[in-house]
Amino acid sequence: MKYISQENAPILEALERMKIARLVPFDVPGHKRGRGNPELTKFLGEQCLSVDVNSMKMLDNLCHPVSVIKEAEELAAEAFGAAHAFFMVGGTTSAVQAMVMSACKQGDKIIMPRNVHRSAINALILCGAVPIYVNPQMDPTLGISLGMSVSDVERAIKENPDAKAVLVNNPTYYGICSDIKSIAKLAHEHGMLLLADEAHGSHLYFSDKLPVAAMHAGADMAAISMHKSGGSLTQSSILLIGDRVSQGYVHQIINLTQTTSASYLLMVSLDISRRNMALRGKALVDKIIAQVQYARDEINTIGDYYAYSSELINGDSIFDFDITKLAIYTRSIGLAGVEVYDLLRDEYDIQTEFGDIANLLAYVSVGDREKDIERLVSALAEIRRNYRQTGREMMKAEYISPQVVCGPQEAFYGEKESLPLYDTSGRVCSEFVMCYPPGIPILAPGERITEEILRYIRYARKKGCQMTGPEDMELKQLNVLTHI
Template identity: 40%
Template structure:
């Protein structure tokens, strides 16, 4: 029988008991419950090490949970309105890989927006699934990709009635959501599995003042970063499922293929306690943060040179809904890019922002955000605007056109193809064999199998020049002087092959 007492923290409680039990440890980890000294141990204290166990007696196994991990997962599922939950100790990245891998076999079609996180592209490579990309709504003025419209989704489903699954982001990094309920209902009519990326949406499960969560609208499976917005430790995430469209043996097999056999007990304990806190206090604390966000937006509204990108603006642009715990500010009218402001805020004001794009900066507000910190942010932005607003006519105008290139081959085909490096300038019209992105947000500018256009080269150069944090998945060349392309001469395209 399931015990739904949300006051309990079965895994954390047992872990604490073990840590304090004075057991003689002849198992790993080798720090032996903190019986060594090193700089980290001196800084954080012995207690953290007492809670870092591998799988001692009584603490269950994440790969096949039947004890306290199973109990903690059941409580998580109940708190989130799901049938089942799975703890993840390598972030939503692993959750997304496992979702895609467990639902799609090679060449199965999956419908998805192109502005997905790189883990989804890697899921396509691992599974061999065939992406059917939908163009997201693009806001040219602020240079970001937003939600997908129901009509675009419907068109993709109608044209691909043999598709296996649809993948939706709820919300995007910037906080925009699609009409997930309508999309889910339509996808289910056509027997598609609805998978959701809720890396930035854990808070939706604890407040009715935020957009709908995946489980609320009937989606089948979601990967949710509790660590990003619900207070658990970095890398701790969950998978949530409901209904009968998910094959749990296949999902378990995928998770056990991808996850470590030594999952971090600290991360699992942090999930257990974050769930309890959010269950009892989430609603009140989210209400509070929404109030603070509103005050900050009001204070920033009339500051010359900057514009708050709020819900009214986004709804006017045709977005379906918005998560107001995100605070987005357009700064490019100051003659500065978001990347410039990101650096200035840290250097001059010791304020760490979440991310920058060409035109905007993004702040993520959570139950941990304080009034004092928001006041510091508002003051710093006011000072910055005052200084640069006077100079703005002397600074170059920031321009950026958002686009995505055309696909040529399955990401997996290009990933396995023979390849070589060429200079960025020489890569036009070639097929990319790698993903290149700004990180964060980690939405690839180009993915394996897409054709590198002049626009792609121009965008990469633009980011380089503006100080965008470019990343390649294959080496440390953050300047992206070279790109890896498919060696067409030696490439036999495996068209139609079931690999």
């Protein structure tokens, strides 16, 4: 067998060989290297269309990798310190779902924090597993969900010894990490798997200045968004697994829902990004850390704003903090995060990642330039000067403990009726309601609707948050179960 190393990019190399071979394409896609769709080719570029090709012998097949995709996945596994890596083309959503569905079957329990991404609860609708929610601690000032405290996880495990897995966000969107090492140890001691949603953590694998990466902490599976901090194309992702799970079984689960025409643009972007991170990740992460620290210091000298960092660490619910995250508390200037987010975009031509009720998140990554950081900081200073409000009543975000009445699958497929949103108090919701982003559900299927939740929805809407999830896309109506 030929020797390959992290310097290689097997899928990239195979695509280059394919281009040289000048094959005559009598296969799909029908645009035939772009020739059949000149408008698309003009927009995306000939280079791009010439490698938008289908699986073929020299390019392997994601549904059953035996050559270059297999090699690329092996290199990724090595780079991330996993037993095996699966390239995913349905976003990290598909990786989270494959992870949950590999660990749980119908009726199985899974322990997870309530601030999971919707994809995890979606997986429960599909496979019929039941969530055991652990209350993520809440920072009363910042109004953000934190990590799970180890003792809370331990209690959940003791109360549900039959649970199959524990899921951990590593880190959260805001950069908060739980003590994943201790939680992994606990889970394993009780025969449970440890799953990690690392949608915001692919860079953790490449620096010793950051919180521990899930696979290094003993996780059994981790879903990592290469397209976020890793630099690959949107929708590409990687699922990592350890020795405790069967590679073949996970592969079968992935193939239940994965396309049979996986995009080579996405796969080659994973291959190139893995190589980049493996070879240069440490230096790239160092640069991001320095840029974010600079931005944080500058923002904190503007006044009122609070760009938080590792000083939040408390040894439990904030066990560690990902210092590449730039989250800024904005309520102190009398504006909701989402209001600052809108001002930045509409008035200053700056698009940030998201704003919630109290915070703004600016995503800083390998692609950022110093002068852009200056613009962000200056625009925030200007927003404070021009738009600051005092004496405005700001809603205090609090963790609303969900009352789970039945499992997500049962609720989603159950007998339901549609009611005007504000008439639903006391009923059981059969669909999701969430602020997007960050895409963490306010209500999940099977949960009781309360006045408190309705008040929160009304407030978030007023501030300009986008509400997603329900069948009625305008959220005038909400589906509730008829029998409970």
